[in-house]
Amino acid sequence: MANFIDTIKEINKKYEKPHIKMSKPVKLALFCLRAYLIILVLLLFYKFYTLLIIHK
Amino acid sequence: MNFWANLFYKYRRFWKAVKTYLLLAGPGLIVMIADNDAGGITTYVVTGAQYKYHLLWFLILLGPVAYFVQEMTVRLGAVTKRGHAEAIFHAFGPFWGWFSLLDLVLTDWCTLITEFIGMTAAMSIFHVPPVVTILVVCVIMGAMVIQGRYWTWEKIVMGFCALNLVYVPAAFLIHPSVSDILYNSCVPHFPPGGMTNDLFFMLMANIGTTIAPWMIFFQQSAVVDKNMREKDMLWGKIDTAIGAFFTVVIAFFCIIVTGTLLHGSNISDAAQAATQLMGINKWLGTFLAIGLFDAGLLGAVCISLASSWAFGEVFGWAHSLNHKVKEAPWFYVFYFALLISAGSVVLIPGAPLILITLFVQVIAVTLLPTALVFLILLLNNEEIMGQYKNSLFENVTNIFIVLVIIVLSTLYGISTLFPNFLK
Numbered sequence: 001m002a003n004f005i006d007t008i009k010e011i012n013k014k015y016e017k018p019h020i021k022m023s024k025p026v027k028l029a030l031f032c033l034r035a036y037l038i039i040l041v042l043l044l045f046y047k048f049y050t051l052l053i054i055h056k
Numbered sequence: 057m058n059f060w061a062n063l064f065y066k067y068r069r070f071w072k073a074v075k076t077y078l079l080l081a082g083p084g085l086i087v088m089i090a091d092n093d094a095g096g097i098t099t100y101v102v103t104g105a106q107y108k109y110h111l112l113w114f115l116i117l118l119g120p121v122a123y124f125v126q127e128m129t130v131r132l133g134a135v136t137k138r139g140h141a142e143a144i145f146h147a148f149g150p151f152w153g154w155f156s157l158l159d160l161v162l163t164d165w166c167t168l169i170t171e172f173i174g175m176t177a178a179m180s181i182f183h184v185p186p187v188v189t190i191l192v193v194c195v196i197m198g199a200m201v202i203q204g205r206y207w208t209w210e211k212i213v214m215g216f217c218a219l220n221l222v223y224v225p226a227a228f229l230i231h232p233s234v235s236d237i238l239y240n241s242c243v244p245h246f247p248p249g250g251m252t253n254d255l256f257f258m259l260m261a262n263i264g265t266t267i268a269p270w271m272i273f274f275q276q277s278a279v280v281d282k283n284m285r286e287k288d289m290l291w292g293k294i295d296t297a298i299g300a301f302f303t304v305v306i307a308f309f310c311i312i313v314t315g316t317l318l319h320g321s322n323i324s325d326a327a328q329a330a331t332q333l334m335g336i337n338k339w340l341g342t343f344l345a346i347g348l349f350d351a352g353l354l355g356a357v358c359i360s361l362a363s364s365w366a367f368g369e370v371f372g373w374a375h376s377l378n379h380k381v382k383e384a385p386w387f388y389v390f391y392f393a394l395l396i397s398a399g400s401v402v403l404i405p406g407a408p409l410i411l412i413t414l415f416v417q418v419i420a421v422t423l424l425p426t427a428l429v430f431l432i433l434l435l436n437n438e439e440i441m442g443q444y445k446n447s448l449f450e451n452v453t454n455i456f457i458v459l460v461i462i463v464l465s466t467l468y469g470i471s472t473l474f475p476n477f478l479k
Contacts, residue, residue, distance in 0.1 A: 007371060011145070011150065011370060011371065011372075012150045015145040015146060015149055015150050015153055016149065016150065017149070018147060018148050018149040019146050019147050019439075019440075020147040020148060020433065020434070020437055020439075020440070021437065021439065026433055029429055029432075029433060030148070030152075033425065033426055033429055036425060036466075037155075037422060037426070040421065040422055040466075040469075041422075043470065043473060044418070044473070047473045047474065
């Protein structure tokens, strides 16, 4: 387990610095992606919540 | 004499080109035909049963859509020599890298379960118990990869791809109306009843089955494992185009079979369709069942490799099919763990298989937009792609396609979560 965690840390360190130039279109695209995923995750949680309520 | 010499020269050049293509063919053809996996065949079967030939024109349009998306992975893989997962880590950092990798594995594992569901359902028509089907599939898939040569694996899989064409003779057996098929293929129109919620859902299902996130990861990694270079890119594109053609052909003939014989029937999956067709014509039912099994097998082969390659790239394991088990132990351990765990779920009594099938449609919506957006961003980066970056035409086409796919697949995912959403 300790080896595994060390490997994860090594990977994170290896790719720490993004190599793509963070131009305005790239930043906008990444921002839109984050917003999209947050909304999707919230919808998933909402669905899970409604299923729990129905089950009760 | 000059004429004959020229003709002979052109003939030699043609055959040289064919041989070069055959050497480089593989990733594009395999990923496109495997795209018609168990879930895909089910979608086409239901499309034919519900709408007869009325959506054939729409299906033909999806061929170029699939080509434009997958062609980008050929360029990215050949230029960067990295799989898609590693490319995301390298370009965008660990947050997006881990998100993509873990989402890929989860989506792929669930999709693998649906492939096993399809294969066991197909073989149960021949009274083969599910446990036997799963064991045999695991042995076949294991044997294909451990022999230690990518080239051999590729040619075996291409043999399975050829088997997927079984729907073509099936369609010829039933003598469908050619004029109807031609009209419905060439003239865009809505089926009788116009645009309804059910039709919209079916259109989205067809789009969702045409572009799956694992396809992007698979083809890029396969291009790298095959050691394709920039000079091979043209052949990679031709390979992808031919694959897109065949994926449409298979879907086309599958819809013709069910549209001719099962139109109006309440069919919800391909195994049910195969059972019904057995009652009409034993050969037809057999062809459909074989096609369903083959589709599930192809999907399982590609999906499990897509995940194993991705993990191997990121964790730095030896991760090529050209390595034997001793040379790349973790790659093969991961591959078999994924395969056996997914197969085992299908054997659990009372396992929520329908829920898993629905869950796949939803979870794919989280991965597909990110994979597509990263693809576009990477292909536009001059530092990474150099002279092979997207041209203006490619950007306009690909960005339009990607936006449409994202919107429609999101609506599909949400309507799966909330069935009354579109009503």
